Amino acid sequence: MAVRVAFGPVIVLPSLRFWGVWQRHVDVARSRFLSQAVMPAVEPLITFLVLGFGLGRFVELEGGGDYVKFIAPGMVAVFPMWQAVFACTWEAWFRMENQRTYHAIIATPLGPEDVAAGEIAWGTTHSLLSAVYVMAMAVAFGAVDSPLAVLVLPVAILNGVMLSALSLWYTASVSSSNALGYFFTIGALPMFWLGNVFFPASSLPQALQTLGWFVPTTHTVAIYRGLFTGDLAWSQLGDLAWLAAVGAFCFLMATRALRRRLLV
Template sequence: MISSGKDLYLKRVGIWNVWGRNFLVFRKSWIVNLFWMVVEPTFVLFSIGYGVGAFISSIQGVAYVDFFFPALLCLTAMMVAFFETAYGSYSKLNFQKIYQAMILSPLEPKEIIFGEILWGGSKGFLSALGVTLVATVFGHTDNLLIIPALLVVFICAILFSSLGLLVVSFIKSHDQISVPTSGFIVPMSFICGTYFPLEQMPVALKYLVYLLPLTHAVGAVRGILLGGMPWWQIGLHILVLLLLTLLVVRAVQGRISKKLIH
């Protein structure tokens, strides 16, 4: 008989054990990971932010790089978190059979799913943190508002990490990951107020873009870092992000559980 104390302990550490498994594997290949997590977005920061930005005298009253930086944090978190679960979890589920081994232990499917989402989110967050550090070294961030901004970036990462897992629950083969990637994630990266303000969009599209999660992440982070946005508007953006996250996590929980135990 396992004592109720042990049961409670297992309940408490389940998600963290799954997270810890990923961290352990990550540590083995962190240099490889560093490239797509930090080096790549750093190049975007310099080429778009400083490079292209040099031709734009001011945008919404600030330098282009200042306008772009909040978006880059969200973009980085989105890309890294989404690909971590979409590719990583797909492989764990279908090739490596990692989850199938995990459910032989006292871990519950729910803990595996939450642990994976948390890990994808952490990796996206870590990546944005890396970009922040680079930007700080170059004297770009000098403001404590970066802390609440990064909190929103973390929510954004969790949302896209769950979306990646939702994709895994639908696709039948590895190639199909390119459908949501090229049809949703990449287009979103261009049109959600990332490289240019939403005001530049045709009216009809502008409202459509508000249906996309990245718009709210960029809106909130930019609102926090640049100021000038009423607090309730920032709050509204965050609320949308949280609601979407809740919705996606619920869907993922149902769909992936069925793949683990059927």
């Protein structure tokens, strides 16, 4: 039964024991490692080859430049995005509703806030692994020009947390698995296409550019572009602040949604 019940203070922070949840996910992943690793390994590689080298031969960018170099920073942002989103939508839903894993966990000293932290940590782990992998590919294809690019990794963690939290917030709030599909069409796909990844956002109509500002990965891509080329501007600090603020907000909202759902 869906119920409006007072569930306590607005901000509930997890305990350090949330790692137990993360460790459980690692145990499960170990038994499924090979089958799970295929998609995240193959997709970015194919995209680099097909779009970067295939389509790239026909693309002329304003100001010159290699198309592979243009899409690389965006790729490092969006493929991890898919990882975080999958982990915290379909997989989380399955654990929550079908397996009742969350219900088992909250019978122990862990609460819904710890489950949320564990899920977000796991989504971030998936996302970070993907980021490292796509980065390695970008380096291999000669797309990285600056040693500052190593700073992509800490930003990737922040990116992972933000996207996992956003996805989990959504998952914990909807009443059926059918609704999860909306997150992909209205949330994830625009991130993939409107975030200044495959073509300059400046070529889009103004309305879509404004919309792009609200797309989380737009800001990640902006930071990565700076780090890849070494051309950093103050605006990227603004992007970092955006990620941190939105990430923190989504984390709290995801916790709140899970508490409301589980503590009935």
